Amino acid sequence: MKLSHGTTGPALFLCITLSAVAVADQHDQSPQKQAYFGDLHIHTRYSYDAFFFGTLASPDDAYRFAKGEPIPHASGREVVISEPLDFYAVTDHAFFLGVWWRMKTDRDHPMAKELDVRSIVDNRNFGGAYTFDRSRLPGDVVLSAWKDTQMAAERHNDPGTFTTFIAFEFTPDEFTDKPGINNLHRNIIYRGSRAPDTLIGRIETLNPEVLWDWLDRYRDQGMEAIAIPHNMNISGGRGFELATFDGSPLTATWSEQRMRNEPLVEITQIKGSSDTHPFLSPNDEWADFEIAPYKLGGFGKITPQGSFVRDAWKRGLMLQEEQGFNPYHFGVVAASDTHGFSEQSFDSTFVGEEEPPISPGRGSIPVSTDDGMRGYLETPSRYYGGSGVTGVWAKANTRDVIFDALRSKETFGTSGPRIRVRFVGGYDLGTAASAAPGAPLPSSAVPQGGDLKAHSASPQFLVWALADPNQGRLQRMQVIKGWYEDGNAHEKVFDVACSDGLAVDPTTRRCPDNGARVDLATCSATEDVGAGELKTLWTDPEFKPTLSAFYYVRVLENPSCRWSTRDAIRTGVPPRPDLAATTQERAWSSPIWVVP
Numbered sequence: 001m002k003l004s005h006g007t008t009g010p011a012l013f014l015c016i017t018l019s020a021v022a023v024a025d026q027h028d029q030s031p032q033k034q035a036y037f038g039d040l041h042i043h044t045r046y047s048y049d050a051f052f053f054g055t056l057a058s059p060d061d062a063y064r065f066a067k068g069e070p071i072p073h074a075s076g077r078e079v080v081i082s083e084p085l086d087f088y089a090v091t092d093h094a095f096f097l098g099v100w101w102r103m104k105t106d107r108d109h110p111m112a113k114e115l116d117v118r119s120i121v122d123n124r125n126f127g128g129a130y131t132f133d134r135s136r137l138p139g140d141v142v143l144s145a146w147k148d149t150q151m152a153a154e155r156h157n158d159p160g161t162f163t164t165f166i167a168f169e170f171t172p173d174e175f176t177d178k179p180g181i182n183n184l185h186r187n188i189i190y191r192g193s194r195a196p197d198t199l200i201g202r203i204e205t206l207n208p209e210v211l212w213d214w215l216d217r218y219r220d221q222g223m224e225a226i227a228i229p230h231n232m233n234i235s236g237g238r239g240f241e242l243a244t245f246d247g248s249p250l251t252a253t254w255s256e257q258r259m260r261n262e263p264l265v266e267i268t269q270i271k272g273s274s275d276t277h278p279f280l281s282p283n284d285e286w287a288d289f290e291i292a293p294y295k296l297g298g299f300g301k302i303t304p305q306g307s308f309v310r311d312a313w314k315r316g317l318m319l320q321e322e323q324g325f326n327p328y329h330f331g332v333v334a335a336s337d338t339h340g341f342s343e344q345s346f347d348s349t350f351v352g353e354e355e356p357p358i359s360p361g362r363g364s365i366p367v368s369t370d371d372g373m374r375g376y377l378e379t380p381s382r383y384y385g386g387s388g389v390t391g392v393w394a395k396a397n398t399r400d401v402i403f404d405a406l407r408s409k410e411t412f413g414t415s416g417p418r419i420r421v422r423f424v425g426g427y428d429l430g431t432a433a434s435a436a437p438g439a440p441l442p443s444s445a446v447p448q449g450g451d452l453k454a455h456s457a458s459p460q461f462l463v464w465a466l467a468d469p470n471q472g473r474l475q476r477m478q479v480i481k482g483w484y485e486d487g488n489a490h491e492k493v494f495d496v497a498c499s500d501g502l503a504v505d506p507t508t509r510r511c512p513d514n515g516a517r518v519d520l521a522t523c524s525a526t527e528d529v530g531a532g533e534l535k536t537l538w539t540d541p542e543f544k545p546t547l548s549a550f551y552y553v554r555v556l557e558n559p560s561c562r563w564s565t566r567d568a569i570r571t572g573v574p575p576r577p578d579l580a581a582t583t584q585e586r587a588w589s590s591p592i593w594v595v596p
Contacts, residue, residue: 033393033438035420036402038087040390041187041230041269041335046145048096050338059090059152067162082470086397087163090149091187093171094201098145099138111138137203146199154193159398166190168199170227172206174238180300182236184208186227191403194223207245212261226407228333230266233274234295237303240312240328250319255327264406267309267332267413267588268388275588276310284493286556289586290385313591314482314489317548321484331409331449331590334388364564365571376576386563387415393422393438393447409449414587417468423448423553423589424462427455433537437464449590458543459594463496464535465555465587472557472585473530475499476511479538483549496538499531516558518582523561523569530558546596553589560585
């Protein structure tokens with residue numbers, strides 16, 4: 001997804017009536033599924049961190065932006081998305097929801113008068129937000145902002161054209177004796193127009209299991225929702241543990257509750273990829289994509305084990321085989337977390353880091369010191385990336401249909417480009433292979449996110465990807481396999497389709513180099529190399545029907561310039577030598593699990 005700078009004023013938009021929302025399920029559904037794109041992780045001025053970073057946009061502004069209208073950026077310029085999204089959710093933090101915006105705009109509020117709010121707000125004293133007595137949080141302000149958030153979603157929901165979801169973010173930051181914060185955040189997405197009048201956040205609990213109880217309680221009252229963990233890469237190993245939050249043994253009941261409430265996980269966003277890590281996947285040449293080495297709040301090193309998606313899927317196989325349940329049977333999405341949308345026009349976290357001349361605070365260009373030396377600032381922001389977007393396969397663009405596709409895990413995530421990925425497993429896919437990607441499947445086939453019963457013969461996998469026409473071309477398509485055998489979980493990467501008519505080497509299982517290169521002086525890329533579409537019918541040459549396994553797709557674009565290299569070119573300096581000069585945008589499907 002590309003972000004460009006607009007020059008026109010905000011366009012007018014029409015608000016739909018609430019009665020229009022009630023007819024969403026009356027829209028005709030095509031028998032063929034379409035790939036819809038959206039973002040389920042967005043912040044506005046109601047979020048404490050976004051506010052202190054300079055965000056002044058309201059929930060209404062956020063929805064206008066997603067529909068393609070230009071809105072003011074905190075730096076003073078205007079921004080407009082290159083292509084409208086199909087669905088969107090504003091997920092402001094429950095913690096301090098709307099408080100700091102109210103304190104800025106209502107100096108007569110009792111809290112604004114009593115506390116040194118002016119200093120905190122005017123000086124963007126982010127740390128000050130943590131230091132005052134949080135037990136005195138003005139509940140009236142929080143609930144007012146929550147009501148406005150819900151009404152904004154209702155105003156902009158346009159069944160069949162643009163889907164919005166009522167949502168918020170549960171943000172428990174776990175402080176430990178080690179540097180940095182263990183990120184345990186979840187985005188809560190509601191299916192319909194009903195949501196609780198109250199919220200749950202860091203003040204109520206740091207334990208995600210308490211969140212699941214809370215969601216179950218309101219689900220029993222007809223308020224269906226899912227929670228989507230994000231940035232498990234910086235969870236300090238707490239994202240996908242082999243014990244409960246308090247260290248107790250896992251149980252089948254715990255597993256069922258987690259999967260009921262958390263069927264999806266963000267695989268990438270601005271603060272790094274959660275796919276895998278070179279430490280966990282030493283034989284995967286592409287495992288080093290956008291690895292954030294530090295946790296939030298400093299330079300504490302991350303803990304790879306228990307923090308990455310592929311490792312969690314392998315842990316799930318192990319638990320299934322050894323204990324009879326799998327709490328990590330989830331699919332994937334991706335999100336922007338608001339701050340960044342593409343490598344070409346990367347907006348960093350902080351306002352002062354965004355507009356040319358490029359700020360050294362981004363960590364991409366050198367800075368002069370008082371002694372006349374030049375060097376780079378050490379900042380975690382230099383590892384951030386322009387990402388990402390969620391894709392779902394669904395028959396209609398309405399709340400119910402999109403939500404049900406999310407719950408069934410018929411999803412994929414990309415690092416920003418609108419790459420379409422379809423993954424189907426079955427035993428007689430000849431007809432499906434010649435049909436459109438979203439066509440109805442044979443009765444014995446399952447799409448991404450599903451379980452496939454193993455037969456004696458290897459299943460067939462239909463693997464398809466379509467490049468974003470406004471981005472780079474595709475270089476290769478891969479199937480990544482995980483399986484449990486002889487008391488251990490294993491993994492392997494198979495290239496299954498190559499660009500430019502190249503063939504997979506049967507020994508290495510890799511595509512040959514297609515010759516795509518990037519000129520680091522201009523960021524221009526080799527032309528007429530790469531594929532607009534890749535499609536194949538693949539069978540696992542090492543399939544064993546007695547073993548539990550999962551398969552998922554990863555699609556790689558040709559190399560392109562990373563945002564930090566573009567910063568260097570615009571500033572007239574060489575690219576920072578300890579950052580990757582290029583990147584390979586990509587997409588990931590939810591897995592298909594093969595069950596013995």
